[in-house]
Amino acid sequence: MSRNKVTVVGAGNVGGTTAQRLAERNYTDVVLVDIVEGLPQGKALDILQSGPIYGYDSKVIGTNDYAETANSDVVVITSGSPRKPGMSRDDLLETNQNIVGSVTDAVIEHSPDAILVVVANPLDAMCHVALQRSGFPRERVVGMAGILDTARYRTFIAQELGVSVREVSALVLGGHGDTMVPLPSLATVAGVEISKLMPKDRVEAIVQRTRDGGAEIGGLLKTGSAFYAPSAASVEMVDSILLDQKRILPCAAYLQGEYGINDLFVGVPVKLGRSGIEEIVEIDLSEEEKGQLRTSADAVQELVNVLNG
Structure with a gap:
């Protein structure tokens, strides 16, 4: 049986860790590509040499040449300038629009049937760039944000209540940024709403900490941003696609009327x-939740207007 092939674009912390996690899965070969000479080659060789210890036979190649990425099933785009402390996601817009645009062009030339998983920030806007440049149908361009935001939300709920994260089910919708919409009504522990398990002020504090999740880590690290959880979230998406798991996961998708939103990438299940x-998947939202999702969509629209400006 021929193995799957996944290309990870960008050999920084998110890309390198994503390549490592994928190799450890042992069902796909991995190509790590970056413009910096030696960086993807070195990381790929290091990951490859972990195989005998971890027990995987995934081929891992590092390259500066997109020809090596040919016929990839999935391409994970992590490349872009990282957000620096004090820098808004919007500041990244123009720089990363150029990077993601050129990456998309290079990728689709060699893998015209691939599914694109976009991780670069500002996430929702970069999905638009990938969709426009690729000309792919909307089914094949999907953004990673909601899984990461939901993982942060679930972590904080589990910590607050002293339970396993596996018992916590939750959902974060909307754009990947300050307007994201963690839904307390759909956050449960073993089926019980968190509003019944903790006071309202604790719920609100957890929602706010979830919104600030990326900034909190960035502030602690001083340079760079989160990469362990973002890479784990990216791999969960690749698993669901390539293993045809049909998971219901919160991802940035191009909406065409769903949730009353048109022609925008917004995080939904x-x-x-x-x-x-x-x-x-369209879930029933309260009027307040619909309003929050609309506000989040409006924030994404502002970024897209800048892109198209």
Whole structure:
């Protein structure tokens, strides 16, 4: 049986860790590509040499040449300038628009049937760049944000209540930024709403900490940003696509009328399978939640207007 092939663009912390986690899965070969000479080659060789210890036979190649990425099933785009302390996601816009645009062009030339998983920030806007430049149908361009934000939300809930994260089910919708929408009504521990398990002020504090999750880590690190959880979230998406798991996961998807939103990438629950986004799952939201999602969508629209300006 021929193995799957995943290309990870960008050999920084997120890309390198994503390549490592994928290699450890042992069901796909991995190509790590970056413009910096030696960086992807060195990281790939290091990951490859972990195989005998961890027990995987995944091929891992590092390269500066997109020809090596040919016929990839999935391409994870992590490249871009990282957010520096005090820098808004919007500041990154123009720089990363150019990077993600040129990366998309190079990728689709060699892998015209790939599914694109976008991780570069500002996330929702970079999904637009990838969709426009690739000309792909919306099913094959999906952004990683909601899984990461939801993981942070679930972590804080589990810590607060002293339970396993596995018992916590939750959902964060909307744009990946300050307007994201963690839904307390859909956050449960073993099926019980968190509002019944902790006071309202603790729920609100956890929602706010979730919104600030990336900034909190960036502030602690001083240079750079989170990469362990973002890479784990990216790999969960690749698993669901290539193993055709049909997981329902919160991802940035191009909405065309769903949730009353048109022509925008917004984080919503989607069914991910072998063909990419197989279904956009519409859940019932309260009027207040709908309003928050609309506000979040408006923030994404502002970025897209700047892109198209």
